Amino acid sequence: MAAEKSNRKSQGSDAKAEKTKAKENHEFVTEAEEILERMFEDLSDLQEQRNGAGEINPDLVNQIFRSAHTLKGLAGMFGLDTIGHLAHRFEDILDGLRLGRISFNSPAALLLDEGLALLAILMTQLEHGDGSDAQAAQAFIEQIDAAIDASAPQRTDELDALDIDSSLLRALTEYEEHRLRESIHRGRNIGLVDSVFEISAFEEGLSELSSAVREVGEVVSTLPSPGDAPESEIRFSLLVATDIDAGELRERLDYPDTIVQSVWNVSGAAGSTSATVDDAMPVDPNGSAGEAPLVVDGSDGASSEESTDADSLASSLSWSNPGGASELESLRSISETVRVDIRKLDELMNLVGDLVIQRNAISGLATRLATDSQTAKIGAELAKTSKNLDRKLKELQSRVLDVRMVPLRQIFEKLSRVNRRLRRDLGKEIELEFSGADTELDKLIVEQLVDPLVHIVRNSLDHAIESAEERLAAGKPEAGRIRINAVQRGNHIVIEVEDDGRGMDVEAIRVRAIENGMISEDEALTRGELLNLAFEAGLSTRDEVSSISGRGVGMDIVRSNLAEMGGMVELASTEGRGTTVTITLPITLAIIQALIVRTGTERFAIPINSVLETMAVEPDEIGRSEGREVLNLRGEPLLLRRLGEEFEIEGASPEERQFAVVLGMGEQRLGLLVDRLEGQRDAVIKPIKGPIQSIRGISGATELGDHGAILVIDVSAIVGDAVRRWEAA
Amino acid sequence: MNESHPQRSKLDANWEGLARGAADAWMSDVDESGSEICRELLVFELEGSAYAIAVERVREIIRMREMTRLPRCPDWMLGVIALRGEVVEVVDLAKCLGLAVREPDRSRRIIVLHGDFDRVTGILVDSVSEVYRAPEESIMPAQSLDFGAVSEVCRRGEQFISILDPDIALGFPNV
Structure with missing residues (x-):
């Protein structure tokens, strides 16, 4: 409990436990801060809507409610009762607002802002380990309770204000009553339409009248009304909520034997206007025929009076300021970070990319100047300046990249929580070990990595790790173990998820794959190939389906999600010993190193991280196998594909010496033949804008210094297509 | 009239x-x-x-400039140009409209159009009046x-x- 924490300094008894607690608190604050920020934003939107003339969006209220709910759950998970209780009161208020039990101008609703500020303070205290002011929170909770109670009776008042027979109000169902209140809240005019029908034809007449009302508003209730009508006639009262004024309503409802009466209008002057439409009918008490039209004027009038009341009530209830300067402090961010929209960083990155391109142009100019004897001196100076510029640009580029980079720790913390939750549900004891939490990845990749990784870990928890009995019988430690290890290798990050569970039953996969018609019975597949079938859609080797994982969907989605980021996933497993899932990802998507190649007059860029090697190939080195061109690469046949044929390039010179760019995608290899290699460049991949949305084999374009655009090859498409064609042959 | x-x-x-x-x-x-x-x-x-x-609908008018051919596209797609950080497709409007087409020459202009959803397209015309x-x-x-x-x-x-x-x-x- 937070209250116990406050006197920990004097105790100093269990330092280690305190440290874990502090770490947990930090974990909580990191997560809760985002929720709180969203609540702040949503609440200020709500404020705006409340002040404006428009209606309050129920979705917004629901959204804040959900945030409060999430916060409550989170606080519960970390054992932070004070915050949990406070969030719970938030739920109460928001639930009330949602169902119309509490008005938006009630003191309770106004306390939301203050409550949020208090939450922020409590979290600061948690983060700093100051011990939270449980007393202030408790006082505030009591205040909210009082305000909720105070808000409740207020709503009967608004119905009292209606100039309407109380017997009529009593006849309303709860829902009708709620709709009526809601309409008054929304500043609609409420009218009472009395009409007399012939008994023989009243159904038609009533439905005609009702639909006329629905064109301009809502029929809140239809009630047969008492009154001295002849036996052959029946009288109905329709309670109507509408945005138009009474005069207009009267015009709209120009039916015989019908009276339109205003019982409430937004300026609060109820019942002062009413008129008969048909003179044959009895006249209403005042008899002033529609002279004072109702005016719809937004939130003025009654509702603003209401809010003034609420304001004063809220301030009179105002809670004591917990802990001196903390109110000021709450205005500051708890952690010293700035949250920036990733798109802004993208823009920044693009700008840096553009600068790099300009630099290329300048250095080209310098070279030209340097080759001319007349300008050689200036050229040399320009070259020097351009080099300096180059150095600074590289620095800028890496700094901007740095900003996008976040440590994997964030994901690891999420995984810990998943584990804590699941091991309770599953009744399994599992240790989760992490290493390489400081490894950094592009924020965008991290965001997209969360789901696949959570899925993989869930899979291990649910399927791979055996029950305690099974483990003991197999001579393993009772507690299962999952190790997650991240390490950077060049421009890639490799993440391994390794469990010591039962391993994958390769034979079971084969059987299941044959059942599903994915492979034929006599197909000879290597162990690795069989394992990787687990990534195909519709293959789950567990017989039962659990709520946690295992419907045979998932691993295929994991693979396609990772492929979207240019990553891949591979499986290794030893039966009885465990399974290792290996994910390989590029560090960033923003700037790539590209190999520029030329065939004929056209140039293309190939992302260097897919290039395994390049080599010169003489025409007589190219052999043929099964109708395809192949190259003998250190004893292994390498499938070849000519870029000129792939993209129907004119002016390719296939008879001359070519260069083979060996591309690798997962386990697939392809040698792409090009006329020339033109070196390596930094490339910012940009989408192609225009009517043609996508071209197979092209993933985007990049700009070169000489104002031209150059297309970037989609390696996975080119390799995949070529290999598939080969296998099909 | x-x-x-x-x-x-x-x-x-x-x-x-x-x-x-x-x-x-x-x-x-x-x-x-x-x-x-x-x-x-x-x-x-x-x-x-x-x-x-x-x-x-017109964002800008630019001179005809070096174009990069897009493979695997119909013939009305002339290719892409690099335009201040964007890569924009250029369409041969005459071909789109089924008119007789001359070889592109340098005097022609590209009208860069913009529309909803961040769409940008260039169209090649003979001259802008x-x-x-x-x-x-x-x-x-x-x-x-x-x-x-x-x-x-x-x-x-x-x-x-x-x-x-x-x-x-x-x-x-x-x-």
Whole structure:
């Protein structure tokens, strides 16, 4: 409990436990801060809507409610009762607002802002380990309770204000009553339409009248009304909520034997206007025929009076300021970070990319100047300046990249929580070990990595790790173990998820794959190939389906999600010993190193991280196998594909010496033949804008210094297509 | 004068065949300040005829520049150009409209259009003439020739200017 924490300094008894607690608190604050920020934003939107003339969006209220709910759950998970209780009161208020039990101008609703500020303070205290002011929170909770109670009776008042027979109000169902209140809240005019029908034809007449009302508003209730009508006639009262004024309503409802009466209008002057439409009918008490039209004027009038009341009530209830300067402090961010929209960083990155391109142009100019004897001196100076510029640009580029980079720790913390939750549900004891939490990845990749990784870990928890009995019988430690290890290798990050569970039953996969018609019975597949079938859609080797994982969907989605980021996933497993899932990802998507190649007059860029090697190939080195061109690469046949044929390039010179760019995608290899290699460049991949949305084999374009655009090859498409064609042959 | 034009009634009869979008354009662009309601059109030449596009859709006009061919595309797609950090497809408008096509030469211009959803497209035209404020009553719905790319016709003295609906003109090849 937070209250116990406050006197920990004097105790100093269990330092280690305190440290874990502090770490947990930090974990909580990191997560809760985002929720709180969203609540702040949503609440200020709500404020705006409340002040404006428009209606309050129920979705917004629901959204804040959900945030409060999430916060409550989170606080519960970390054992932070004070915050949990406070969030719970938030739920109460928001639930009330949602169902119309509490008005938006009630003191309770106004306390939301203050409550949020208090939450922020409590979290600061948690983060700093100051011990939270449980007393202030408790006082505030009591205040909210009082305000909720105070808000409740207020709503009967608004119905009292209606100039309407109380017997009529009593006849309303709860829902009708709620709709009526809601309409008054929304500043609609409420009218009472009395009409007399012939008994023989009243159904038609009533439905005609009702639909006329629905064109301009809502029929809140239809009630047969008492009154001295002849036996052959029946009288109905329709309670109507509408945005138009009474005069207009009267015009709209120009039916015989019908009276339109205003019982409430937004300026609060109820019942002062009413008129008969048909003179044959009895006249209403005042008899002033529609002279004072109702005016719809937004939130003025009654509702603003209401809010003034609420304001004063809220301030009179105002809670004591917990802990001196903390109110000021709450205005500051708890952690010293700035949250920036990733798109802004993208823009920044693009700008840096553009600068790099300009630099290329300048250095080209310098070279030209340097080759001319007349300008050689200036050229040399320009070259020097351009080099300096180059150095600074590289620095800028890496700094901007740095900003996008976040440590994997964030994901690891999420995984810990998943584990804590699941091991309770599953009744399994599992240790989760992490290493390489400081490894950094592009924020965008991290965001997209969360789901696949959570899925993989869930899979291990649910399927791979055996029950305690099974483990003991197999001579393993009772507690299962999952190790997650991240390490950077060049421009890639490799993440391994390794469990010591039962391993994958390769034979079971084969059987299941044959059942599903994915492979034929006599197909000879290597162990690795069989394992990787687990990534195909519709293959789950567990017989039962659990709520946690295992419907045979998932691993295929994991693979396609990772492929979207240019990553891949591979499986290794030893039966009885465990399974290792290996994910390989590029560090960033923003700037790539590209190999520029030329065939004929056209140039293309190939992302260097897919290039395994390049080599010169003489025409007589190219052999043929099964109708395809192949190259003998250190004893292994390498499938070849000519870029000129792939993209129907004119002016390719296939008879001359070519260069083979060996591309690798997962386990697939392809040698792409090009006329020339033109070196390596930094490339910012940009989408192609225009009517043609996508071209197979092209993933985007990049700009070169000489104002031209150059297309970037989609390696996975080119390799995949070529290999598939080969296998099909 | 427009009222008496013999083509007017014929065009009216074809109202039903009007391309979508034309009606929207008809309703909007009302010049509230002046008494005469005008529409601003960018007029350009293509294969000897005058065409126009609503000025609001035009982002910029640039000279013909080096283009990178896009493989695996229909012949009306000329390729892409690099334009201040963006890579933009350029369409051969004459081919799109089914007109005879000459070899592109340097004197031609690219009109860069923008639309909804961050869409940007360049169209290649022979030359750009002017921005013309066309009185609303001189604009008539066009007969639904082609595929509705020419949604309206503007009469200017003895000259007729075909007003293009760029969404249809450029969207068509996509279908």
